[in-house]
Amino acid sequence: MLRSRTVAARSRRTWPPPPPSWGGAMCKPRPGSGSGADASTSQPAPSSRRSSSTSTAKRAAASSSSPSTSCSGGPSGAASASATASAQHRATSSSSASSASSSRASLAAARASLPDPPVLYPFQELAAATNNFLAKRVGASAAAYWRCSLRGRDAALFQLPLRPGAAAPDAAALVRIGRYHHTSLARLLGACPAGAHVYLAYELPPGAATLAACLRSPRSPSFTALRTWVSRVQVAADVAQGLEYVHHHAGAVHGRVSPSAVLVTDPGLRARLTHFGAAGFAADADADSPYAAPGSSEPSREADVYAFGVLLLELLSGEEAARYRFDRGTKEFLRVSVLDTAAAALAEGAVRNWVDRRLGDSFPVAAAERLVEVGLRCAAAEDRPDMTWAAGKVSKVYLESRAWEQKLRLPTEFSVSVAPR
Secondary structure: OHHHHHHHHHHHHHOOOOOOOOOOOOOOOOOOOOOOOOHHHHOOOHHHHHHHHHHHHHHHHHHHHOHHHOOOOOHHHHHHHHHHHHHHHHHHHHHHHHHHHHHHHHHHHHHHHOOOOOEEOOHHHHHHHOOOOOOOOEOOOOOOEEEEEEOOEEEEEEEEEEOOOOOOOOHHHHHHHHOOOOOOEOOEEEEEEEOOEEEEEEEOOOOOEEHHHHHOOOOOOOOOOOOOHHHHHHHHHHHHHHHHHHHHOOOOOOOOOOHHHEEEEOOOOEEEEOOOOHHHOEOOOOOOOOOOOOOOOOOOHHHHHHHHHHHHHHHHHOOOOEEEEEEOOOOEEEEEEHHHHHHHHHHHOOHHHHOOHHHOOOOOHHHHHHHHHHHHHHOOOOOOOOHHHHHHHHHHHHHHHHHHHHHHOOOOOOOOOOOOO
């Protein structure tokens, strides 16, 4: 009976737990429920009192040692909060400094990766690089260039007539040209105005050649570096995207679109346009050129679109943009344009026979017909599209041609066994 009363008293003393002490003073015990009860009657057994006092003291000590349960707001709590805030401020400052340092490093790396701006070459430096301009030129006479090395870099040096009355290119003009970068634009290394001409030096990758040289070789008419359909469409897409960038992102015109102004690099057979920015100080192209738009006397976007249409049809057929054929009936030479032959082939449904025979009839005829339509529309007398439309059409045909090529490839992940079982 005494043991049951002791357990009950202990339960009343230990639950619920007493509140934490404030200022280190113990809380007063709750008075007994009976009125007028004797203190000795409600006092628990000695063992129960010692257990309750020990438990209460432990909780009080834990409460006083924990900063979160302290309500006095004394000096120790303020110092702890101040130390925490100082540590957080130092961590924030360190993170901001690290972020700023990383940004500066990234900006410096980006600036280092940019190519050097074009420079103004002294005429003597160009003369020394080309053996006083006696070195043999590469390409046709109208758009030939010298292969040379300028300040340790392989370069293609073009000579263009200076526009009458136009200011010669200076350092500021070259910096403006050098601000624009695109994978389909050849990098301008520098320029040199000299007399009635201006010399433009472009970066020449190893194994690069002009598109005119890739399509036709005087030594071997049956050879072409662009011997696959996908390579032809790849070059057309590169030129279209380069002109689209010039028109709608650089806010300029090209003015000299022709196979002689396109460099084809190897490997990959990717095309790059030269003469970007030359329309501001170089003379206009020959008006009798097959790439010159009829009735256009000044460089313009419409003239560039016309020249691209002619170049696209030349890529597909492998023929020159304009050639002369002897007519036995009239005993005269007649000028035949690639525009005329392409229009006749499309009207007669003979595009397959019109496409370059060196491709070996290995091309999708439907894709070839769509490209012929794009070329004829770009080279129309009026209502020509812009280069955004043309680049989109050619790029779509390129993707379809790549898919067509993948389907024709022979499977390689199989084995054939001829041994007896």
